[in-house]
Amino acid sequence: MGRKLPQxxxxxxxxxxxxxxxxxxxxxxxxxxNYQRAxxxxxxxxxxxxxxxxxxxxxxxxxxxxxxxxxxxxxxxTTCHLGVDDPTMKNAPEPFRxxxxxxxxxPSKFGCTICHGGQGLATDVKDAHGNVPFWxxxxxxxDYIRASCGRCHKEGDxxxxxxxxxxxxxxETEGCxxxxxxxxxxxxIGPDLTDEGASHRSPDWLERHFLxxxxxxxGSAMPNFHFTREQARALTYYMLSLTNADMGSYYSSMRLIPxxxxxxxxxxxxxxxxxxxxxxxxxxxxxxLLGVTKRHSMEWLDEQLVNPQLVYPGSxxxxxxxxANVRTALVAFMASATQEDAQEILAHxxxxxxxxxxxxxxxxxxxxxxxxxxxxxxxxxxxxxxxNAQGGQVPSLLHVSDDYTKDEIIQIIxxxxxxxxxxxxxxxxxxxxxxxxHLLSDEDIHQIVDFLWSMQQKAKxxx
Amino acid sequence: xxxxxxxxxxxxxxxxxxxxKGKSELVFLNVWLHIHPAKVKKxxxxxxxxxxxxxxxxxxxxxxxxxxxxxxxxxxxxxxMAYQDMKDLQFVVFMGxxxxxxxxxAAHAMVVCVFLHMCRVFYTGSYKKPRQFNWVVGVLLLLLxxxxxxxxxxxxxxxxxxxxxxxxxxxxGYAPLVGGQLKELLLGGHTVGEAALIRFYVLHxxxxxxxxxxxxxxxxxxxxxxxGLSRPTWKLRPNKTEALVTIGAPAEVAPLKTVAxxxxxxxxxxxxxxxxxxxxxVTPEEEEDAVFSYPxxxxxxxxxxxxxVTGIMAISFFFHAPLEELANSAKTPNPAxxxxxxxxxxxxxxxxxxxxxxxxxxxxxxxxxxxxYLDRNPSRRxxxxxxxxxxxxxxxxxxxxxxxxxxxxxxxxxAFVPPWVHVVSGAE
Numbered sequence: 013m014g015r016k017l018p019q020x021x022x023x024x025x026x027x028x029x030x031x032x033x034x035x036x037x038x039x040x041x042x043x044x045x046n047y048q049r050a051x052x053x054x055x056x057x058x059x060x061x062x063x064x065x066x067x068x069x070x071x072x073x074x075x076x077x078x079x080x081x082x083x084x085x086x087x088x089x090t091t092c093h094l095g096v097d098d099p100t101m102k103n104a105p106e107p108f109r110x111x112x113x114x115x116x117x118x119p120s121k122f123g124c125t126i127c128h129g130g131q132g133l134a135t136d137v138k139d140a141h142g143n144v145p146f147w148x149x150x151x152x153x154x155d156y157i158r159a160s161c162g163r164c165h166k167e168g169d170x171x172x173x174x175x176x177x178x179x180x181x182x183x184e185t186e187g188c189x190x191x192x193x194x195x196x197x198x199x200x201i202g203p204d205l206t207d208e209g210a211s212h213r214s215p216d217w218l219e220r221h222f223l224x225x226x227x228x229x230x231g232s233a234m235p236n237f238h239f240t241r242e243q244a245r246a247l248t249y250y251m252l253s254l255t256n257a258d259m260g261s262y263y264s265s266m267r268l269i270p271x272x273x274x275x276x277x278x279x280x281x282x283x284x285x286x287x288x289x290x291x292x293x294x295x296x297x298x299x300x301l302l303g304v305t306k307r308h309s310m311e312w313l314d315e316q317l318v319n320p321q322l323v324y325p326g327s328x329x330x331x332x333x334x335x336a337n338v339r340t341a342l343v344a345f346m347a348s349a350t351q352e353d354a355q356e357i358l359a360h361x362x363x364x365x366x367x368x369x370x371x372x373x374x375x376x377x378x379x380x381x382x383x384x385x386x387x388x389x390x391x392x393x394x395x396x397x398x399x400n401a402q403g404g405q406v407p408s409l410l411h412v413s414d415d416y417t418k419d420e421i422i423q424i425i426x427x428x429x430x431x432x433x434x435x436x437x438x439x440x441x442x443x444x445x446x447x448x449x450h451l452l453s454d455e456d457i458h459q460i461v462d463f464l465w466s467m468q469q470k471a472k473x474x475x
Numbered sequence: 476x477x478x479x480x481x482x483x484x485x486x487x488x489x490x491x492x493x494x495x496k497g498k499s500e501l502v503f504l505n506v507w508l509h510i511h512p513a514k515v516k517k518x519x520x521x522x523x524x525x526x527x528x529x530x531x532x533x534x535x536x537x538x539x540x541x542x543x544x545x546x547x548x549x550x551x552x553x554x555x556m557a558y559q560d561m562k563d564l565q566f567v568v569f570m571g572x573x574x575x576x577x578x579x580x581a582a583h584a585m586v587v588c589v590f591l592h593m594c595r596v597f598y599t600g601s602y603k604k605p606r607q608f609n610w611v612v613g614v615l616l617l618l619l620x621x622x623x624x625x626x627x628x629x630x631x632x633x634x635x636x637x638x639x640x641x642x643x644x645x646x647x648g649y650a651p652l653v654g655g656q657l658k659e660l661l662l663g664g665h666t667v668g669e670a671a672l673i674r675f676y677v678l679h680x681x682x683x684x685x686x687x688x689x690x691x692x693x694x695x696x697x698x699x700x701x702x703g704l705s706r707p708t709w710k711l712r713p714n715k716t717e718a719l720v721t722i723g724a725p726a727e728v729a730p731l732k733t734v735a736x737x738x739x740x741x742x743x744x745x746x747x748x749x750x751x752x753x754x755x756x757v758t759p760e761e762e763e764d765a766v767f768s769y770p771x772x773x774x775x776x777x778x779x780x781x782x783x784v785t786g787i788m789a790i791s792f793f794f795h796a797p798l799e800e801l802a803n804s805a806k807t808p809n810p811a812x813x814x815x816x817x818x819x820x821x822x823x824x825x826x827x828x829x830x831x832x833x834x835x836x837x838x839x840x841x842x843x844x845x846x847x848y849l850d851r852n853p854s855r856r857x858x859x860x861x862x863x864x865x866x867x868x869x870x871x872x873x874x875x876x877x878x879x880x881x882x883x884x885x886x887x888x889x890a891f892v893p894p895w896v897h898v899v900s901g902a903e
Contacts, residue, residue: 017770017771017774017775017778018774020778021774021777021781024778024781024785027781028781028784028785028788031788031789031792032788034792035570035573035791036570038573038792039570039571039572039573075567084559086559088566088567133559133562134562134565136566145799146798146799146800147800
């Protein structure tokens with residue numbers, strides 16, 4: 013062999029190269045790329061223009077994923093199911109078909125596996141659909157998919173899923189708790205069912221088990237309750253919905269659904285009615301919001317909510333620092349809001365909205381917007397050091413009504429004031445009240461004074 | 476062209492490899508190659524004597540370091556991200572499954588090869604004088620290999636990892652006095668959890684590999700200092716001539732001493748010394764049998780490397796590393812098994828915790844370390860060592876049988892279940 017050593021070494025090196033090439037080839041041709049190619053071809057068919065067609069076909073293949081950090085989930089289903097949120101794919105063949113009827117459960121916020129089961133992390137069909145060893149939640153068949161609603165909708169009636177309601181009722185009334193623990197309550201003769209939805213048992217197994225426990229699970233201590241087929245299915249639904257993961261509260265805390273109802277709730281929370289009217293009902297500081305979605309585009313409204321000054325310079329609307337989802341919800345509410353909504357919101361306000369309230373609110377905003385708070389404090393407490401001024405600091409405005417009349421204060425705001433000196437021989441204090449008459453209209457100044465007087469009231473109340 | 480030649484020459488700084496001078500300079504002018512002698516005996520290179528198991532083990536370690544560093548780029552040692560990272564390797568990372576499979580299979584192969592290497596060294600009596608201490612270093616390297624494999628076992632954070640380490644550390648916990656504390660120190664708590672994962676990770680990627688590299692250097696250095704690769708010295712022809720070698724300065728000055736070459740010859744450029752060398756000596760006749768390391772030794776080593784690498788790549792191409800469900804401390808698999816190389820111990824533990832968890836492993840390690848000092852028989856000839864070879868064979872077979880029983884013949888509740896009987900998991 014001695015003389016053949018170099019040849020042998022060469023042959024082995026070739027073999028190593030072939031293996032590396034094979035591994036690279038295997039890694040570069042995953043099945044999802046074929047699906048994406050097919051999808052782009054489907055998309056290109058609908059494109060009339062040759063340039064766009066070419067651009068669609070040239071889309072580089074890439075993995076799509078929906079990150080759901082709150083659930084510690086990553087769903088890559090949309091890598092192949094590319095049309096789920098594209099209504100034009102309504103009649104496309106699977107896996108590209110549009111997912112109709114989702115309502116607020118948009119894929120980009122909910123992912124797929126939370127309802128469908130399956131292995132969201134996987135990128136090939138078999139693994140992703142989860143019918144593989146060591147993955148506890150395979151894809152749920154369409155017969156049972158609605159059981160997943162119960163994972164978040166843990167209480168009350170779930171619209172469209174009477175089985176779930178029935179299953180819960182049966183569980184409570186048939187005494188299942190006697191043997192089974194659920195969320196820490198119940199007996200220990202049978203298995204704990206708290207996380208039953210994540211167990212390996214298939215829906216089919218569960219259903220047959222409810223019909224005849226001993227047939228499916230030999231030696232099971234569970235008695236036959238002689239459930240009807242419908243009852244067995246209802247209980248199966250309930251079992252499939254049981255999960256340890258606190259999904260419902262995750263979604264409600266994240267407020268992921270930009271529904272008009274949520275928008276209305278926000279409208280009340282942010283007290284928009286103190287500036288805006290809807291159909292003439294409400295305050296008149298800002299524009300009436302009836303039909304505002306017809307006057308402006310969604311983008312304009314969204315921009316306006318992000319940065320009012322940018323869209324409409326001089327706008328007295330404050331920046332509320334709203335998340336995208338919250339803005340969408342508000343716009344959704346505005347699109348449907350009516351005068352009745354405004355009346356109802358006003359009626360439920362704890363303190364009734366009077367014209368004075370509106371003026372005070374506007375004054376409060378101006379006080380903040382023109383920087384009065386910089387010296388006088390956000391709570392009118394004053395206290396910013398001002399050497400050699402009387403008292404050594406900028407005066408508090410909380411007791412201003414004791415020393416001045418409204419007219420005197422209006423005068424001071426309009427013309428400004430140099431603070432009286434502590435020591436007549438000392439230096440001029442660095443801070444003084446500037447004249448605001450060129451910046452503020454008389455109405456603005458009156459509103460600010462109304463606001464100051466409203467705060468006086470509060471200061472006295474709290475004594 | 477001249478410039479290129481000049482640059483090349485500035486790098487290699489040796490004569491052409493067609494000359495003997497070039498061949499020897501290739502070795503001793505190169506920091507990486509000079510652990511080799513310039514010339515080796517043909518017996519050193521005989522495949523059927525060493526099976527190149529030491530080389531193969533070392534090459535597996537190189538594969539593990541390389542793939543391990545690549546894997547570190549994708550791994551967060553924190554549950555449950557650790558498990559998600561495994562899934563990402565499987566589904567998203569380019570060549571991720573291949574990378575992970577190479578690391579996994581190379582790790583198992585290394586445990587096997589270290590063990591086989593130890594057997595070879597024992598059967599050829601290569602641990603005898605002057606190589607006693609290198610055997611001890613070798614046993615420590617075996618323990619480090621097991622430690623690396625064991626710590627790596629936890630990192631995927633799946634059910635297999637979680638319960639294998641739970642069982643494995645429980646076996647360690649049986650040790651008297653210190654067992655409990657040792658287990659707690661290793662796990663950073665009483666059960667396998669976040670703290671255990673980060674500790675195992677640090678041990679796996681920093682502490683144990685560093686120790687491994689340090690001891691490997693000692694191991695290799697000692698091989699060279701103890702006379703090179705092991706060879707069947709008992710098969711060598713006895714020396715026919717008793718050559719005399721003159722030691723001292725050239726011609727004009729009187730020689731310092733004239734000694735018999737076969738016994739008293741020594742190499743040393745630092746100083747000319749007399750006295751018996753500690754290493755196996757090479758007679759002038761033998762020297763005639765010697766060949767240059769280049770190409771004879773180097774090509775054989777390179778082929779061993781390529782066989783190792785292609786072998787691991789081929790296995791990894793067809794078989795992916797296993798990954799079970801996310802670790803769940805509430806779902807104990809039945810039976811929960813330790814990593815396969817500890818299944819012999821687990822089998823013993825199932826009969827007696829004291830015997831399997833304490834006495835057997837402690838005795839095994841102590842006796843293994845002490846072998847070169849307990850075996851007073853100077854002969855390396857197999858015919859002279861029958862008893863001890865039978866004893867060692869019994870030790871090896873007993874280990875293998877226990878591991879096979881633990882791996883294939885133990886079902887739920889550690890009951891004896893042959894692998895051809897399928898157990899249907901009963902109702903809860």
